Amino acid sequence: MRLPRIFRTTPFRLTLLFLALFASAASAFLAYIYIATAGEATRRTDQEIRREMRSLVDVYDRAGVDAVNQSLIERASSEKPFLYLLLTPDGRRISGSIEESPVEDFTGAPAWATFQVTDVDAEGRTVRHPARGLQQRLSGGETLFVGADAGDDEAYVARVVRALWASAALVVLLGLAGGVLVSRNVSRTMVGLIDVVERVRNGEQGVRAHVRGARDEFDELAQGVNDMLDRLERSMAGHKHAGDAIAHDLRSPLTRLRARLETAYLDVEAGKGDPEQALSQALEDTDGVLKTFGAVLSIARLQAAGTAPDPVLFDPADLAADISELYEPLCEEKDIEFQAELTKELGVRGNREFLAQALSNLLDNAIKYTPAGGAIMLRVRRRSSGEVEYSVTDTGPGVPDEDRERVIQRFVRLENSRSQPGAGLGLSLVAAVAEAHGGRLELSEGPGKVGEMGPGLRVAFILPRA
Structure with a gap:
């Protein structure tokens, strides 16, 4: 038979475990209480018996056996009578409240005995009580026994034990009730989370766990599950968007290639064409498609991830210096003046490889559109807002103000760039890298028109402070 769900939950099992531990501890505690209480009652009874015995021995030493006999008769009728027995040296009963001594094989040394006494209760029923007594020989040879009924002490100990057992049983019942209540609440919360997981597994991406507002660990778990599902949904949407974007963006290059x-x-x-030239052109076009595919894939991955992978802290001036060493010879070949103003020890956190690719794209564009005799400036500085800025300024034809937002879209090429090779993805990749690093891309006019040059373009790649 399968138990109900609530009895199979982990909180209920933990409750049973704690109750078992509590029951074990309570049993040991009750045993200690019983032993301590019973021992204390026995010690108190023994002290009273010793005190009574010393009192009677003093009477005997002062006035003899007749005085002891008279004292026994008087004390037997007191409010709390002891049990007495006075015997002759040869063992015959002189007087007392019991008929014979419970001490067996008495040798004369003080001896203790535990025994049962018979009595009649208020309803006329015969009852037996535990009793305890001390027997010793008097100086004249007589034997005196003094005992006490221990029934009241035993009843007191029994009442204490019953009260403790009742308390323990109440605690166990309350613990079970509390365990059921806690298990029900936990089970209700966990069933909700399990239902969310099951629905997500069945394809419902928009379902979320309920946050009760209690600010406990279950709310933290529900919030964590929701955050995870949000990220999963964004990731899946990003991958879907990336796949759609790659399929869409590669359609035109592949169509042109075909x-x-x-x-x-x-x-x-x-018979009008050269086969070798046609094959060479095909290879060149294929390389262009592969380059386009790589750029589109990089943009899609960055947009799908939302953040740059594997960020590290580094000095942006060091990266700019490395890039400058690569592009300065290219500028010299094209008769373009190249300058770099690099402020050191600024510090940014990001993916060095992606940032290097972004700077390379900016310098590629600047070299491509800057005519011979022009100039390119690469700067690294800290803005007044605390942000770090890479900027590339050239003296090329620039980008009209109305086209600056459109030019960073994929496959957008302005009229003055139709004669230049490329697919219109350079600034798109730079914008994607900036966004993945929590930054932005700003386009503005360059140094202005000077003769045949200008007005130029200034592209600022802005990153947040580390």
Whole structure:
């Protein structure tokens, strides 16, 4: 038979475990209380018996056996009578409240005995009580026994034990009730979380766990599950968007590649084209598609992740110096003046590889559109807001103000750039890198128009403070 769910929950099992531990501890405590209480009652009875015995021995020493006999008769009728027995030296009973001594094999040394006494209660029933007594020989040879009924002490100990057992039983019952209540509340909360997980597993991405507002560990767990589901939903949406974007963005380059191959094939077939030149052009176009695919994939991954992977803390001036060493010779070949103003020891946190790619794209664009005799400036500085700024300024044709937001979109190429190679993805990748680092990209006019040059373009890559 399968137990109800509430009795199979971990909190209820823990409750049973704690109750078992409590019952074990309570049993040991009750045993200690019983032993201590019973021992104290026995010691108190023994002290009273010794005191009574000394009193009677003093009477005997002062006035003899007749005085002891008379004292026994008087004391037997007192409010709390002891049990007495006075025997002759040869063992015959002289007087007392019991008929014979409970001490067996008496040798003359003081001896203790525990025995039972018979009595009649208020309802006329015969009852037996435990008793305890001390027997010793008097100086004249007589034997005196003094005992006491221990029934009241035993009843007191029994009442204490019953009260403790009742308390323990009440605590166990309350513990079970509390365990059931706690298990029910925990089970209700956990069932809700399990239901959320099950629904998500069945494809419901928008379902979320209920946060009760109690600010306990279950609310923290529910909030954590919700955060995890939010990130999972964003990640899945990002991957779906990345796949759609890659499929969409590669359609045009692949279509152009196929058209060129088809044209080259028809020309060669008609004897109008050079097969080697057609194959070389096809390879060049294929490399362009692969480069486009790599750029689109990088942008999609960054947008899907939301943040740059593997960020590290580094000096942005060091990265800019490394990039400058690569691009300064290219500028010299094209007769372009290249300068770098790098403020050191600023510190940014980010993915060095992605940031290097972004700077490379900015410098590639600047070199591509800056004519011979122009100039390019690479700067690293801290803005008044505390942000760190990379900027690349050139003296090329620039970008009109109305096109500056559009130019960072994928595959957007302005009219003055149609003659230049490229797919229109450079600034898109830079913008994606900036966004993944919590930064932004700003485009503004360069140094202005000077003769044939200008007005130029200034692209600022802004990163938050580390």
